[in-house]
Structure formats: C-alpha cells, structure tokens
Amino acid sequence: MLETIWFVLWGVLWAVYFVLDGFDLGLGTIMPAVARTETEKRTLLNAMGPFWDGNEVWLITAGGVTFAAFPTTYAVLFSGLYTALMLLLIALIIRGVALEFRSKIESPRWRNIWEKAFIVSSFLPALLLGVAFANIFQGLAINAENIVQGGLLGLLNPYGLLGGLLFVLLFALHGSLWLGIKARGELQERAARLARGLWPAVVTVLLAFLAFSATTTQLFGNYLQTPWLMVVLILPILGLFGSRLFLGTRQWWLAWGASAATIAGTAMFGIIGNYPALLPSKLNPAYSLTITNSSSSPLTLKIMLGVVLVFVPLVLGYQIWAYHLFRHPISEDDLSSDEAY
Numbered sequence: 362m363l364e365t366i367w368f369v370l371w372g373v374l375w376a377v378y379f380v381l382d383g384f385d386l387g388l389g390t391i392m393p394a395v396a397r398t399e400t401e402k403r404t405l406l407n408a409m410g411p412f413w414d415g416n417e418v419w420l421i422t423a424g425g426v427t428f429a430a431f432p433t434t435y436a437v438l439f440s441g442l443y444t445a446l447m448l449l450l451i452a453l454i455i456r457g458v459a460l461e462f463r464s465k466i467e468s469p470r471w472r473n474i475w476e477k478a479f480i481v482s483s484f485l486p487a488l489l490l491g492v493a494f495a496n497i498f499q500g501l502a503i504n505a506e507n508i509v510q511g512g513l514l515g516l517l518n519p520y521g522l523l524g525g526l527l528f529v530l531l532f533a534l535h536g537s538l539w540l541g542i543k544a545r546g547e548l549q550e551r552a553a554r555l556a557r558g559l560w561p562a563v564v565t566v567l568l569a570f571l572a573f574s575a576t577t578t579q580l581f582g583n584y585l586q587t588p589w590l591m592v593v594l595i596l597p598i599l600g601l602f603g604s605r606l607f608l609g610t611r612q613w614w615l616a617w618g619a620s621a622a623t624i625a626g627t628a629m630f631g632i633i634g635n636y637p638a639l640l641p642s643k644l645n646p647a648y649s650l651t652i653t654n655s656s657s658s659p660l661t662l663k664i665m666l667g668v669v670l671v672f673v674p675l676v677l678g679y680q681i682w683a684y685h686l687f688r689h690p691i692s693e694d695d696l697s698s699d700e701a702y
Contacts, residue, residue, distance in 0.1 A: 364652035367430040372632035376625040378419035385409035387536020389483020406702040408543035433655035441509025456482035488525040495524020500643030538617040580634030596626030
C-alpha cells in the first residue's frame with residue numbers, strides 16, 4: 362500500500378512540474394514567433410520572471426522522491442539516461458544564466474547571444490523530457506543486471522521523437538496562453554493567433570501519440586482491466602477542447618487552466634498505464650523495475666510520507682500566493698523595475 366501511495370505521489374509531482382515549468386519552457390520556445398521589439402521581448406521574459414525558478418523546485422522534488430522512495434529506479438534511470446539528463450541539466454542552467462545576463466549590458470550583440478541561448482535552452486528540455494518519458498512508457502532495454510543497454514541515439518526512435526514533439530507543442534500552446542494572460546496589445550494578439558494555430562497541431566500529434574501507444578506500449582492494459590481509470594484519459598481530452606473554447610472567448614485564465622489539465626492528464630495517463638512498473642523493460646518484463654523491487658524500506662517510506670505531508674502543502678501554498686500576487690498583466694512599471702529582466 363505504501364509503495365502505491367508513493368507511486369501516485371511520484372506521478373503527481375512530475376505532472377505538477379510539467380504543468381508549471383511547461384509554460385515558461387513554452388514561452389522561451391515561442392519567443393521568436395511572437396516577440397519582435399525589445400519591449401515585447403522583455404514583456405515575455407518578465408511574464409515568467411517571478412515564477413520560473415520556483416517552478417523548477419518541482420523537478421528537484423520529483424527527482425528527490427525518485428531517489429528516496431525508489432532508489433534502485435533512481436540509480437538505473439540516472440545511469441541509463443545519463444547523457445539525456447546531463448543535456449537537460451546543462452540546458453536548464455544555461456536558460457537561467459541567459460535570463461539573468463541578457464539585460465545586464467546595453468549591447469544588441471550581447472542581448473542577441475543570450476536571447477538565442479534562452480530560446481534553445483527552453484526548446485531542448487521540452488524535447489528531452491518528451492523523448493525520455495515516451496521511452497519510459499515504451500520500455501527501456503534493461504537487462505537482468507539492471508543496466509540500460511543503448512545510448513542517447515537509441516532513445517531517438519519514432520515513438521520517442523513523437524513524444525518529444527508532443528511535449529514541445531503542448532508547452533508552446535501552454536506558454537502562448539500564459540502570454541495571453543500577461544501581455545496586452547499586439548503581443549497579446551500574436552500570442553492568441555499562435556495559440557489558435559498550435560491547437561490543431563497538438564490535437565493531431567496527441568491522437569497520433571495515443572494510437573502509437575496502443576500498438577507500441579502496454580499503457581492501455583491497466584485501463585482495459587479497470588475501465589473506470591479511463592477518466593484519466595478524459596481529463597486531457599476535455600482540457601484540450603476547453604482550452605480552444607476559452608481561447609475563442611478570450612477567457613485566458615480558464616484557457617490556461619484547461620491547457621494545464623491537458624498536460625497533467627497526459628502525463629498521468631502514461632504513468633498510471635505503467636503501474637506497477639516505474640521503468641518497464643522491453644527485453645523481459647521480469648527485468649522491469651516496479652514499486653515492489655525498487656522501493657525503500659517500509660520504515661523509510663513511512664517517515665518520508667510524514668515529511669511530505671507537512672512540506673509539500675507549504676511549498677504549494679507559497680506558490681499559490683506568488684501566482685496570486687503577480688497575477689496582473691506586465692506594465693511599464695514592471696519593466697522599469699530594477700529587478701526586471
């Protein structure tokens with residue numbers, strides 16, 4: 362029972378991370394398409410300014426939970442996907458540096474360099490996360506010694522790349538809707554046009570991903586055995602249509618919330634489909650890492666559960682307060698602040 366609780370918690374933490382960091386990764390990805398003037402670029406950067414580093418706390422939390430609750434899974438995951446995860450880490454570091462450095466020197470060349478770094482380092486994590494999780498859903502080549510065979514190129518298979526494309530598009534749509542909340546004028550109109558253009562692409566790729574999942578993975582097995590779990594699949598579908606409906610009526614917060622439901626539902630659909638495996642093996646199901654053969658001791662899980670029940674609500678409460686405090690559109694006063702990007 363404790364292992365199942367931690368499995369659900371592990372999945373929820375990843376879903377929360379995808380929802381929150383997804384929009385600021387998406388903002389960086391869409392920057393060349395929507396922001397043309399210096400004021401528009403700074404508006405986009407400051408739209409994510411108070412939130413982006415707090416959003417990444419959930420990545421650390423999800424990684425920490427993997428290490429503490431399922432140490433064998435952590436060891437196999439971080440050694441087997443070492444190159445991909447190092448690229449992800451380097452990209453996230455460069456993105457933070459680019460954000461801080463871009464406005465430090467009044468030089469078009471200086472800003473252009475860090476702007477390009479910011480765009481690439483926003484696109485790359487979205488792609489890598491999608492590729493990594495699609496490969497986990499599909500199953501890694503884990504042998505009897507808990508070693509993942511194959512390197513980074515092995516992850517770049519059709520299903521993995523489709524997962525990467527899906528994450529890039531979902532995050533780009535999510536970022537466009539967030540920019541609709543925070544911007545005004547022509548920038549907001551461009552964000553709306555981009556979101557309307559991205560929506561059919563997201564629908565097409567999501568349907569292709571689900572069809573591919575039905576033939577390439579075992580994700581639908583749990584849903585066929587327990588049909589009421591299909592409600593998890595309904596969530597992203599309703600979210601996707603809701604985001605388009607609210608985008609049409611320019612109800613930006615509702616559109617962004619519906620997009621968040623799409624991302625969270627998609628992530629949870631894959632994670633629940635894998636239960637009880639955390640890392641399925643495509644070589645032999647007996648080599649898979651599950652909640653049973655890779656979890657910590659019951660005492661460790663009990664102690665950590667008490668810690669999580671205290672501190673996760675505190676972090677969540679702080680972030681809700683921060684989002685409420687900075688909910689207003691970006692104004693000239695925000696851009697003239699000494700703390701502005």
